[in-house]
Amino acid sequence: MQPSAVLRHRTVEAPAGRLHLVEQGTGPLVLLVHGFPESWYSWRHQLPALAAAGYRAVALDVRGYGRSAKPAATDAYRMLDLVEDNVALVHALGEENAVVVGHDWGSNIAATSALLHPEVFRAVALLSIPYAPPGGPRPTDIFGRIGGPEQEFYVSYFQEPGRAETEIEPDVRGWLAGFYAALSADTMPAQDEPDPHFVAHGGRLRDRFPAGVLPAWLAEDDLDVYAGEFERTGLSGALNRYRNMDRDWEDLAPHRGAPIKQPSLFIGGALDASTTWMSDAIDAFPTTLPGLTASHLVEGCGHWIQQERPEEINHLLTGWLNTLTSSAPGAGC
Numbered sequence: 001m002q003p004s005a006v007l008r009h010r011t012v013e014a015p016a017g018r019l020h021l022v023e024q025g026t027g028p029l030v031l032l033v034h035g036f037p038e039s040w041y042s043w044r045h046q047l048p049a050l051a052a053a054g055y056r057a058v059a060l061d062v063r064g065y066g067r068s069a070k071p072a073a074t075d076a077y078r079m080l081d082l083v084e085d086n087v088a089l090v091h092a093l094g095e096e097n098a099v100v101v102g103h104d105w106g107s108n109i110a111a112t113s114a115l116l117h118p119e120v121f122r123a124v125a126l127l128s129i130p131y132a133p134p135g136g137p138r139p140t141d142i143f144g145r146i147g148g149p150e151q152e153f154y155v156s157y158f159q160e161p162g163r164a165e166t167e168i169e170p171d172v173r174g175w176l177a178g179f180y181a182a183l184s185a186d187t188m189p190a191q192d193e194p195d196p197h198f199v200a201h202g203g204r205l206r207d208r209f210p211a212g213v214l215p216a217w218l219a220e221d222d223l224d225v226y227a228g229e230f231e232r233t234g235l236s237g238a239l240n241r242y243r244n245m246d247r248d249w250e251d252l253a254p255h256r257g258a259p260i261k262q263p264s265l266f267i268g269g270a271l272d273a274s275t276t277w278m279s280d281a282i283d284a285f286p287t288t289l290p291g292l293t294a295s296h297l298v299e300g301c302g303h304w305i306q307q308e309r310p311e312e313i314n315h316l317l318t319g320w321l322n323t324l325t326s327s328a329p330g331a332g333c
Contacts, residue, residue, distance in 0.1 A: 012092035020067035025051025035104020045310035064237025178209030269301035
């Protein structure tokens with residue numbers, strides 16, 4: 001077996017204290033940043049594909065997840081801290097720069113990394129969540145108005161410390177299965193069924209999840225990996241990302257309306273609520289992402305895009321990477 005075909009687990013020191021990563025391949029560095037509630041494992045299909053295409057693919061456990069450090073303080077999960085983790089990881093790997101690719105919350109982390117450190121992150125690919133520049137009203141005010149009098153938006157539900165943990169942690173595996181199914185193209189509720197992004201007052205988020213079904217992309221063994229990590233770590237570290245949105249809004253106020261100028265790529269699922277709710281952000285890409293190379297909506301695809309459609313996403317990612325003059329295999333950085 002060639003060294004480039006081997007998954008290599010390691011940890012590096014970062015502001016979080018320790019970051020766990022999984023690495024495959026050699027060549028220009030591509031950093032893969034996962035979302036909620038996932039881990040490095042959500043990039044299991046991309047690591048070998050990027051390695052085969054001539055890249056050094058690195059998927060990390062974001063702080064609070066998996067084998068990475070889990071600071072106790074809620075405010076240790078603000079966006080600025082996660083960006084500095086990414087910078088430290090690139091340097092710990094002996095590199096000066098990288099292409100950063102993110103999904104879900106990882107998309108926001110990747111975008112902010114590119115915005116604040118263009119000297120380190122020379123290109124950015126965003127999956128599922130489009131870039132929206134810092135600014136606008138305070139996030140908790142926005143989310144508090146979305147649900148209305150009879151239900152609560154899931155982000156607000158997640159923001160109260162301990163509340164979601166009380167629902168999830170007695171049955172981590174079952175909750176994750178339902179959450180993944182609720183946002184997958186082949187198992188998501190029909191349009192005339194209750195929306196799983198909302199919680200009825202006095203209810204639980206899982207009350208609206210599909211029951212007893214797994215999406216086609218999620219084998220029992222895959223679910224075991226995710227559940228095993230969260231059963232060991234708990235959910236607070238992951239959920240603390242939601243609990244810092246107002247802090248992020250304050251921290252990033254100096255960058256209100258700022259575009260990301262590096263080469264960029266967006267890929268979303270046509271059936272993902274994120275791409276419909278944030279359609280205005282996609283429409284604004286000519287202004288907010290002036291270096292955008294391409295924007296794709298994958299038909300018949302839900303939220304877990306790189307796992308639902310791995311071959312298609314791998315093709316789009318590697319094709320885009322190969323267009324970046326400074327990151328093409330064999331080129332200088």
